[in-house]
Amino acid sequence: MTRADRLGGGRFRAGITAGVGLLILLLLWEVLARALSGQFLLAAPAEVLSWLNAQRGLMTRALIQTLANAAAGFLAGNLVAIALAGIAFVWPRTERPVTGLALLIFCLPLVATGPILRVLLGPGNGPQIWLAALAVYYTTLIPLLVGLRAAPASWLDLVRSHGRGRWAELIHIRARAALPYLFAGLQIAAPAAFLGAMVGEFTGAERGMGVLTIRFIRAMDVPAIWALASVAAAVSILAYASIGWLARAVLTEPPPVILAPPRAARARRWSGLRQMLMTGGLALLLWWAAMQALDLNRFFAKRPGDVFDALFLAPDAGAMRATLGSALLETAVYLLPGYLAGLALGAGLAALIVLVPPLAALAMPLAVALRSVPIVTTAPLIVLALGRGAAGTTALVAVMVFFPTFVACLHGLRQAPGQIMDVFDSHAAGRLSRLIHVRIPAMLPAFFAAARVSVPAAILAVTVVEWLATGRGIGSLMALSASISDYDMLWASVVVVAVLSVLCHAGVAALERRVLRRYAPEQEEP
Amino acid sequence: MQADTASAMPPEIVCAGLSKSFPGGLRVLPPLDLTLTGGQTTALVGPSGCGKSTLLRLIAGLEAPDTGRVTIGGESPATMQKRGAISMAFQDPSLLPWRTVRGNLALALKLAHQPADPGAVDRMIALVGLAGFEDARPAALSGGMRQRAAVARAMVTRPRLLLLDEPFGAVDELTRRQLAFDLPRLWETRGTTTLLVTHSVAEAVLLADRVLVLSPRPARVVADIPVTLPHPRRPAITQEAAFHDLADGIFSALMAGAGQVPAQTAP
Numbered sequence: 001m002t003r004a005d006r007l008g009g010g011r012f013r014a015g016i017t018a019g020v021g022l023l024i025l026l027l028l029w030e031v032l033a034r035a036l037s038g039q040f041l042l043a044a045p046a047e048v049l050s051w052l053n054a055q056r057g058l059m060t061r062a063l064i065q066t067l068a069n070a071a072a073g074f075l076a077g078n079l080v081a082i083a084l085a086g087i088a089f090v091w092p093r094t095e096r097p098v099t100g101l102a103l104l105i106f107c108l109p110l111v112a113t114g115p116i117l118r119v120l121l122g123p124g125n126g127p128q129i130w131l132a133a134l135a136v137y138y139t140t141l142i143p144l145l146v147g148l149r150a151a152p153a154s155w156l157d158l159v160r161s162h163g164r165g166r167w168a169e170l171i172h173i174r175a176r177a178a179l180p181y182l183f184a185g186l187q188i189a190a191p192a193a194f195l196g197a198m199v200g201e202f203t204g205a206e207r208g209m210g211v212l213t214i215r216f217i218r219a220m221d222v223p224a225i226w227a228l229a230s231v232a233a234a235v236s237i238l239a240y241a242s243i244g245w246l247a248r249a250v251l252t253e254p255p256p257v258i259l260a261p262p263r264a265a266r267a268r269r270w271s272g273l274r275q276m277l278m279t280g281g282l283a284l285l286l287w288w289a290a291m292q293a294l295d296l297n298r299f300f301a302k303r304p305g306d307v308f309d310a311l312f313l314a315p316d317a318g319a320m321r322a323t324l325g326s327a328l329l330e331t332a333v334y335l336l337p338g339y340l341a342g343l344a345l346g347a348g349l350a351a352l353i354v355l356v357p358p359l360a361a362l363a364m365p366l367a368v369a370l371r372s373v374p375i376v377t378t379a380p381l382i383v384l385a386l387g388r389g390a391a392g393t394t395a396l397v398a399v400m401v402f403f404p405t406f407v408a409c410l411h412g413l414r415q416a417p418g419q420i421m422d423v424f425d426s427h428a429a430g431r432l433s434r435l436i437h438v439r440i441p442a443m444l445p446a447f448f449a450a451a452r453v454s455v456p457a458a459i460l461a462v463t464v465v466e467w468l469a470t471g472r473g474i475g476s477l478m479a480l481s482a483s484i485s486d487y488d489m490l491w492a493s494v495v496v497v498a499v500l501s502v503l504c505h506a507g508v509a510a511l512e513r514r515v516l517r518r519y520a521p522e523q524e525e526p
Numbered sequence: 527m528q529a530d531t532a533s534a535m536p537p538e539i540v541c542a543g544l545s546k547s548f549p550g551g552l553r554v555l556p557p558l559d560l561t562l563t564g565g566q567t568t569a570l571v572g573p574s575g576c577g578k579s580t581l582l583r584l585i586a587g588l589e590a591p592d593t594g595r596v597t598i599g600g601e602s603p604a605t606m607q608k609r610g611a612i613s614m615a616f617q618d619p620s621l622l623p624w625r626t627v628r629g630n631l632a633l634a635l636k637l638a639h640q641p642a643d644p645g646a647v648d649r650m651i652a653l654v655g656l657a658g659f660e661d662a663r664p665a666a667l668s669g670g671m672r673q674r675a676a677v678a679r680a681m682v683t684r685p686r687l688l689l690l691d692e693p694f695g696a697v698d699e700l701t702r703r704q705l706a707f708d709l710p711r712l713w714e715t716r717g718t719t720t721l722l723v724t725h726s727v728a729e730a731v732l733l734a735d736r737v738l739v740l741s742p743r744p745a746r747v748v749a750d751i752p753v754t755l756p757h758p759r760r761p762a763i764t765q766e767a768a769f770h771d772l773a774d775g776i777f778s779a780l781m782a783g784a785g786q787v788p789a790q791t792a793p
């Protein structure tokens with residue numbers, strides 16, 4: 001492969017491979033559906049089309065409603081992300097608390113925040129928009145922060161050599177240098193907003209794709225479920241593709257790989273812990289202040305103290321902890337194997353596939369497309385196929401982790417700097433040796449970035465499937481608590497799940513720092 | 527304005543007791559005293575890693591010295607920066623990839639608070655031999671072309687002090703000689719004081735009025751060689767004996783500075 005091939009290759013060819021991939025997928029689908037006909041599992045493409053045709057009106061109304069909410073949330077979430085990135089950049093001291101809090105809020109389980117927002121905001125579109133915003137802002141904030149710091153020092157020297165300060169830097173250099181990162185974040189955000197809006201609709205909205213999802217799952221209406229999934233997937237893929245298209249129209253440089261590099265390990269031993277405690281304290285304070293300021297009813301708007309009481313001081317605190325604990329354990333048993341399998345499959349398949357370049361050209365657009373398929377619609381399908389037991393849930397988590405990992409790793413593997421690859425080419429080194437010496441080290445940061453972001457994604461997946469389909473674990477517990485107005489339990493599970501997610505995230509980040517320091521020291525942030 | 531007439535004289539650069547170390551105790555510059563005559567072109571030659579770029583960055587005010595100070599026409603680098611009087615072409619061209627060649631030059635004018643001047647921009651681009659590439663983006667230029675674009679960007683603001691860090695390392699010999707013929711004429715008419723780093727002894731002799739040879743790190747001036755050849759220097763000058771004598775002198779000084787025995791000059 002020549003360098004030019006790696007860099008360009010032509011958009012036209014990429015379009016063709018994507019088309020071929022889609023065609024293969026459709027064919028597989030049709031064949032599988034015929035093979036499985038009579039088992040009420042899989043509706044064939046033709047069946048789905050005829051269902052959609054018959055239910056045009058219903059589907060269009062629901063789609064418009066969900067799209068409107070998703071768009072509002074997308075806009076709000078991204079504006080907040082841009083504002084937060086601006087604050088963190090202008091006052092570097094605020095960066096740690098801002099990103100820490102942002103992560104914590106991103107880790108709130110949507111399945112429980114949905115019902116809570118519903119009681120706080122009442123009927124209407126509020127919770128849908130909020131959840132869509134919550135689903136997007138973090139994945140925009142982090143790349144943006146990276147992008148704002150991505151400008152090489154000599155570009156900034158140019159500004160300073162003319163006696164200009166940080167503002168000129170920001171306006172003439174950094175804002176523009178961050179643009180590709182912003183677009184990459186927005187691209188991930190588009191399908192996520194759609195997903196967030198749908199989850200928001202689970203919590204008692206009147207109209208929308210989420211409402212239909214619940215209705216059809218209850219009725220086990222297989223063609224309808226597949227039709228919903230197809231429409232949601234098509235919309236998400238379209239949103240993803242059109243932002244990619246917009247980025248290519250605006251930008252002249254190739255898209256970056258979003259790594260969100262871990263912070264340099266210059267920090268003293270305990271400063272990470274101190275940061276975490278401070279962020280936690282700040283979160284509690286903000287939580288309490290928000291509830292007090294809005295003067296919300298203590299019955300459903302719990303304060304930090306109420307949750308603490310319920311968990312440790314109340315007469316039935318022990319029973320509550322036991323319920324929570326066993327639900328968490330039940331979830332963890334499905335979550336961990338799925339998470340690890342998703343990571344291993346994603347990285348492994350990406351590494352294998354670069355050994356066979358034509359295959360990579362085919363797999364990449366497919367994976368990018370499938371990554372944007374909303375989990376809420378695939379969940380019922382996978383459970384339909386694999387049953388309500390361990391296999392279904394674990395597979396679903398694995399799928400949720402697999403796609404982003406695969407895409408990130410493939411990006412990372414391809415990232416290997418051109419000149420270094422040329423050196424290997426000049427020694428006629430084989431694909432395998434290039435893979436081991438150049439590509440895998442270049443892939444590691446992308447892999448870990450995916451592993452980190454996959455923590456909340458995996459938790460979202462497992463809680464959604466537990467709620468919608470299997471009826472066990474923490475997801476089901478949260479749904480149940482919401483339906484019987486057990487707000488102590490609901491808030492407690494939100495807190496516990498969020499804290500556990502943040503801890504897992506921090507654990508992955510710590511592992512990442514150790515591994516990168518050993519195997520790819522040049523990839524760490526300077 | 528009076529200040530302007532005073533500063534219209536090509537500024538003299540004075541480094542007094544200038545020293546710089548980097549974290550980890552790496553001493554790059556020992557206390558260094560240096561005066562560059564206003565309006566002259568001075569070339570710095572010295573082994574790789576000896577501290578040439580560091581010295582340029584100190585003079586440009588991009589780096590603060592540990593001790594000592596720099597004055598440019600009696601003012602601090604920071605003051606001169608704010609007047610838009612300093613330009614530096616960096617060792618790596620660092621053009622902004624999203625701007626065309628023209629756009630990169632235009633940005634320099636804007637950063638220096640100077641009015642947009644499309645005519646001057648295009649003339650400058652033509653002077654470095656990039657006519658026809660005004661609308662090209664850096665990615666579409668060769669390494670040498672990018673370096674020339676960076677030099678054009680540094681010069682378009684008509685700086686009083688021009689700092690060039692290995693400006694023509696990747697430029698072919700013929701173009702380099704052409705530039706060595708064209709650029710100094712412009713510096714002369716504009717009253718620019720120029721300090722240039724180069725690894726090419728021939729380039730130093732072609733361009734400079736004075737060559738400073740530096741020792742390996744920490745950088746001391748081991749030789750201060752005036753270049754007495756008359757301007758403008760036509761490309762054919764490289765065939766003259768005076769050119770070769772100067773080049774040999776610089777080379778011997780480099781060897782001596784590095785602690786090696788100077789080569790025997792050819793008979």
Ligand SMILES: Nc1ncnc2c1ncn2[C@@H]1O[C@H](COP(=O)(O)OP(=O)(O)OP(=O)(O)O)[C@@H](O)[C@H]1O
Pocket residue numbers: 548549552554573574575576577578579580581617743
């Ligand atoms: N920011 C920095 N931090 C630490 N060390 C530095 C830094 N910048 C330069 N150095 C060190 O200072 C020394 C001089 O660097 P400098 O870039 O000035 O060399 P130079 O003479 O320009 O070399 P070359 O001809 O290769 O460009 C080098 O040993 C380099 O490692």
Ligand SMILES: [Mg+2]
Pocket residue numbers: 578579580617691
């Ligand atoms: Mg240098």
